[in-house]
Amino acid sequence: MTTTLQSHIAGRWLGTEPAQALRSAIDGRVVAHTHADAIDFGEAVDHARRIGVPSLLALDFQQRAARLKALAKFLAERKEALYAVSAHTGATRADGWIDIEGGIGTLFAYAGIGGNDLPSGNLLHEGPAVPLGKGGGFAGTHVLVPRGGVAVHVNAFNFPVWGLLEKFAPSFLAGMPCIGKPATATSYLTEALVRLIDESGLLPEGALQLVIGGVGDLFDRLDGRDVVTFTGSADTAAKLRVHPNLVRQSVPFNAEADSLNCAILAPDVNPDDEEFDLFVKEVAREMTVKAGQKCTAIRRAIVPRRHLDAVAQALKARLAKTVVGDPAVEGVKMGALASHAQVADVAAKVARLREAAEVVYDGGPGFAPLGEGTAHGAFFAPTLLACAKPFDAAVVHEVEAFGPVSTLMPYDADSSGIDEALALAAKGQGSLVGTLVTRDPAIAAKAVPVAAALHGRWLVLDREAAKESTGHGSPLPPLKHGGPGRAGGGEELGGVRAVKHYLQRCAVQGSPTMLAAVTGEHVRGAKVREGDVHPFRKHFEDLRIGDSLLTHRRTVTEADIVAFGGISGDYFYMHFDEIAAKDSPFGKRIAHGYFVLSAAAGLFVSPAPGPVLANYGLDTLRFVKPVGIGDTIQARLTCKRKTDRGRTDAKGVGQGVVAWDVEVTNQAGEIVASYDILTLVAKRGGN
Incomplete structure (x- = not known):
């Protein structure tokens, strides 16, 4: 440095x-x-x-x-x-x-x-x-x-x-x-x-x-x-x-922005339940990890009034065991605030909170962080407050002490009522994250739609999730990070959504052929190229968007349906019960949808070894119209999209990903099935 x-x-x-x-x-x-x-x-x-x-x-x-x-x-x-x-x-x-x-x-x-x-x-x-x-x-x-x-x-x-x-x-x-x-x-x-x-x-x-x-x-x-x-x-x-x-x-x-995030202990949880301990551990962890200096930290712990004392005592006992000091000293679990200015700021905010809340735990007069020179450091004791009347105290929903500080807030409820807790959560005026600790799926189903309106993320924690949960305060790349109102109204992360935030979206209009040229993807209705070489015989570099094959036809027979049912074990009545099928919206027996896919593959696949290495999935599959006995199907296979990920196999041969657009039509030219096939396609040689 x-x-x-x-x-x-x-x-x-x-x-x-x-x-x-x-x-x-x-x-x-x-x-x-x-x-x-x-x-x-x-x-x-x-x-x-x-x-x-x-x-x-x-x-x-x-x-x-x-x-x-x-x-x-x-x-x-x-x-x-x-x-x-x-x-x-x-x-x-x-x-x-x-x-x-x-x-x-x-x-x-x-x-x-x-x-x-x-x-x-x-x-x-x-x-x-x-x-x-x-x-x-x-x-x-x-x-x-x-x-x-x-x-x-x-x-x-x-x-x-x-x-x-x-x-x-x-x-x-x-x-x-x-x-x-x-x-x-x-x-x-x-x-x-x-x-x-x-x-x-x-x-x-x-x-x-x-x-x-x-x-x-x-x-x-x-x-x-x-x-x-x-x-x-x-x-x-x-x-x-x-x-x-x-x-x-x-x-x-x-x-x-920093927000007054909350954790709610649901009314169905009792002190002898595993979920009670999970709640206490989660609140204590969010108070002490990074010395509470996280925009996602739990600032308000909302608990049933009848359990307020039990939660307070459990948290007090856990916080008292937290060793604070120089992280270089063995046994230290919580370090300092980031700066001396931050210590002054947190102290001032705690003083304001104490106007409406009592101290449950603050380390006491003997608080002294371990380690040489720590008297000159930026340390602050874990501080737990309790506000007896949170609906009457605006300060606890407006002032955030950005450190190891949280406030207990009781609510009144029977074993299933959570309305007061959700009302207290809403008083934060928009938060990054909230947590609900409950054993009851019905409570979760009721709470989340209400809480989601004012929270960017919501964790439902029970003993099952706890085995793998990353916790209340951990934003993860696949999920959005951000929240409404006081939390800033923004959005970060969330997988590919985050990338799109930095791109400009534009609507494009034109013929399908022009749209295909612009997007680099085949668009239904665009001009295609048909040639003497089957598209599956072309290496990745040689394939062009729009390369296409229109297959020969196949008429579906009752024997096809019977054989597919025997192979698959699918004897659904629409395929085998003539009387019931006549009473259905289709008015007749129809072929299995997956038979249609299999038959289409038989129409367009080039069976000999070649550049197409593997089929690893289908996207956007829809069965559009039924295929009955005597209907004739035909498939069109078109190179839709190519993605070169710069990867090679164990032999050093390069590969690319190709998405193929497939349209399966009947004798009237109507689409009966539509989907994309994803394949790995080899390059000609080397990379």
């Missing part, structure tokens, strides 16, 4: 003159300084647009996904260097794991999402195409394309590694260069991360810049091509979203 931190701007490290001193959260020693050198934000934005955008778009979605995977591997091999720096933030090894390996894991996750869900190229077709005319010659669809701008990511102090990487990964996949601005208090860890990334040489030039210190006039230099994301306090989010230039230029602004 450098003595004076540096920004990474326009491909170079900038900053030599020390400015603000940054102190260790453990013992108060100065560990780094920000730099006093001014940043030319005009240069930074110009570099991102002029250099970063073209260098990113020289790669496609698949290639950028591969770079993310390589970067994740590179960082994973060097993670101990980050853990060493992370110790200054007050984080225990377990806290650092969430931040450091959670961030690296997010890179791996988005590498997988990009490789599996995104095409080759830089245009994502968000189909299906829809007909806009009666004759089939005019249709429309949606495409997503890179915006051509820069993503500015302003992050909070609590996750210096994960905070940057969870935003960087999807924006990088989307082809958008990033300017990351970490919170100053822990920016020395983010700087260490970016130095490793720069050392890797894996990112195209201009893909990532780092700002140490303030953002100056950066927001004034953005326009409608750009995106701003923010993680931090609700108050700061409210100020940033109305920045005059962001409003004037209609710059998309995504906020993920």
Whole structure:
């Protein structure tokens, strides 16, 4: 770690003159300084647009996904260097794991999402195409394309590694260069991360810049091509979203703000139930992991009034066993807050909460963190409060102490009534996450639709889920992170959804042939190419979108139905009971739908060994019309989409993924079955 931190701007490290001193959260020693050198934000934005955008778009979605995977591997091999720096933030090894390996894991996750869900190229077709005319010659669809701008990511102090990487990964996949601005208090860890990334040489030039210190006039230099994301306090989010230039230029602004998240103990749970212990453990864990400095932490623990004392005593006993101090000392389970300023802020917020709540536990007058020099550190004792009348105390639903602090709130209910608890949850005015601990599926079914309106994520926890649950406070790459109202109204993560946030959606209209050319996918009704070579005989490189085969015909017989029933064991009455079938909406016996698929495969498959290696699935399968005895079917197989994932088999032979559009029609030309087949197709040789 450098003595004076540096920004990474326009491909170079900038900053030599020390400015603000940054102190260790453990013992108060100065560990780094920000730099006093001014940043030319005009240069930074110009570099991102002029250099970063073209260098990113020289790669496609698949290639950028591969770079993310390589970067994740590179960082994973060097993670101990980050853990060493992370110790200054007050984080225990377990806290650092969430931040450091959670961030690296997010890179791996988005590498997988990009490789599996995104095409080759830089245009994502968000189909299906829809007909806009009666004759089939005019249709429309949606495409997503890179915006051509820069993503500015302003992050909070609590996750210096994960905070940057969870935003960087999807924006990088989307082809958008990033300017990351970490919170100053822990920016020395983010700087260490970016130095490793720069050392890797894996990112195209201009893909990532780092700002140490303030953002100056950066927001004034953005326009409608750009995106701003923010993680931090609700108050700061409210100020940033109305920045005059962001409003004037209609710059998309995504906020993920701290919120007064809750956990509800359902009225069906009693103190001798396993779920009671799960609730206590979850609240205590969210108070002590990262010393409670998580935007998802449980700030309000809502419990049946008859169990208030039991919950309070159980939590008090668990918190009293939590060893606080220097994480380097054996046995320490909770570290320090990130800065001394944060200690003052949390203390002030607790004082406000105590206007309406009593202290259940705060470490007592003898609270003393373990470790040498910790008297000068940024430590704060786990603090549990209880508010006897939460419906009458607005402060407990409005003030958040961003540390190891939670407030117990009782509600009145019988064994199934949860309305009061949900009303208390709603008083948070929008939260990132809530948890319901219950044994009763009926209570969950009643609560979730109500709670979902004001929460971005909702965890239903019972003994079955607890065996694998990642917990209340853990955002996961496949699921959205964000919430309404006070939580910022934004959305991050959520699988491929996060990538789409950084792309521009556009509706496209035209003939099916033109739409196919634009999207790089075959669109029903577009012109096809039929030739002497069966499409299954072509290697990946030789296949073109629109290569097609119209098969010979096959008439379905009663013998076909009987034979398929015997093979499959499917003797459903519609296939075998003449009388019952006549009384059905179809008025006759019909063939099995899966027989139609099998028969269609028999019509279009080229049986000899060739480039098509494996069929690994069907998408969008629909049985459109029934096929009866005596009907004649025919299939059209068309190369719909090609994705080159850059993969090879054990022999080093390259492979690509090909999606084939299949239409099965009857003697009247009506579609009876429609689906996509996904296949692995070999390349001609080598890679």
